[in-house]
Each structure stands twice: as structure tokens, then as C-alpha cells.
Amino acid sequence: MFLLGYSPLQVVPTILISETITGVIDTYFDHEFKNVRYSFRPLNDATKIGLIIAFVGCIAIFASILLGYFAIDFPDIVIKTYVAVLVIFMGISGFIRVKLRKMEFSNANPKLLIGFSALAGFNKGIGGGGYGPVITMGQIFSGVYEKSATAIVSFSESIVSFVGILTFFLISFAGVNVDLILLPSLFSGGFLAALASPYLVRVIPNKFWKIFIPAYAFGIGIFSFVKIFTP
């Protein structure tokens, strides 16, 4: 959207608002279609994982604002190359994991999950992107079922986006005007996708997602890599 000529004040709050609402819809229907089950009383594993990821994501948002505030600027090409290589590596590792481990149930590894959340949060904090693929692959490496991993990402991203909106509007009190002209179009696509994707995740077998998720991460990494080095 930046390439299309929209300003950050048009793009950032609009994406955050749209992601919060569509994330809530996606989370609700993932629960409804039994891709994952959330419970706050008592707090179940899926909710705990989502909250841990969201917490680290929120810290990342504050860190990125602090970095911006103190004008600590990392070279753009270094960050983007690092994230692209990381996502490609995670995609390849995902393929290797599918080849090596044929078993359906994996042992849980909460420490690994926190590590990947921190890694994805760090990437987001330094403005490198790749949050979704790293978090999804991180959950799968930590023993979360593939279908549930995709659902939990939506849950945590909706919380992170909501905190992002609050932060953005706090900054906006300093007299910055927010332009929501893009909201209807972004919201339309996001909303309909948030209704369709939980149903597709339910219907399509998990063996497809086992291949598709690493392939998607690998593809995103390659695409980012090509974009960096093509003028």
C-alpha cells in the first residue's frame, strides 16, 4: 500500500482496526468449527498459548515504538534479508520435520514456544515483518497441531492489533489526524476471509496443512528475498 502511494497514517491504523475485528471473527469461528477450543475459566492450553504469543507481540510493539522514539535505525536491507533467510530456513525445517516425524502427536515444548514468540516479537519490533509465518511455524515446532496453530495466530494477532490501535490513538492525541478512507475495502476482504478460512481449515485434512504451511513460509521468504534484491 505504501507502494501505491498511501501514507503511514492512512495504512497503519486502518490495518490495525481491520485486523482486530477480523481476528475476533476468525477466532470465534475457529472455535465454532472446532479447529481449536478456547476457555478462560479454567484457562486451557490453547488460550494460554494465544495469550503468551500476544503478550510477547505487545512487548514488541512497545519496543518498536521505543526504537523509533530513540531514533535507533537498523539498516533496512540487513533486517529484511535476516527475516527472509529466517522464514526460508523455518519453511525448510518444517519440510524436514514432516519427512522425519510421521507421528500424529508431538510432545509439548512450552520453552520453545516462548523462544519463538520472542523471536517473532523481536522481528516485529525491529520492523522486519514475518511475524505470522514465524509464530505459526514456531507453534508447530513446539508440538501444536497444525490446524490449531493457524487458529491461535489469529487470536493472538487480534489482541496485538488491539493494543496497537490503543498505542496509535494515544500517539494521535498529540494532534495527528488519522485517515480511515481505506477501512471499508480492507475490512470487506478481511471479514469475508475470516468467515471462510475457519471452515476451509476444518474441511481440508491436516496432512495438507502440514505441507502447505512450511511451503507458504518458504514462498513468503523467497518472495521477500527476491523483492529485496530486485530494483
Added chain:
Amino acid sequence: MSISWEVGKEAQELDKKPIKERMKVEWRSIKRVGYALICYSITMVLFYFFL
């Protein structure tokens, strides 16, 4: 000690069923999708008038 996540057990159970079973959804879920689409339409009308 090895532990296992209590995540996605229902999805795993559902995955063992044939695709026709997975495509079937409860009437309650269809109604909720309908309500969501009504909310979506109302929101789009509000966007038209207020944005």
C-alpha cells in the same frame, strides 16, 4: 517428563472422519454465520454514511 498439549484434540478427532462428515456443520453454526453476515452488511452501511 514428556507432556502433550491439550490443543486441537477435537480437530484431530474430526480429522479422522471422512471429508463429508467434516463438511457438515451444525444448524447453530450456520445461523451464526448468517448473523455475522448481517452485522457485516450493517457495518458497511455505517461506513457509507460515516466515513
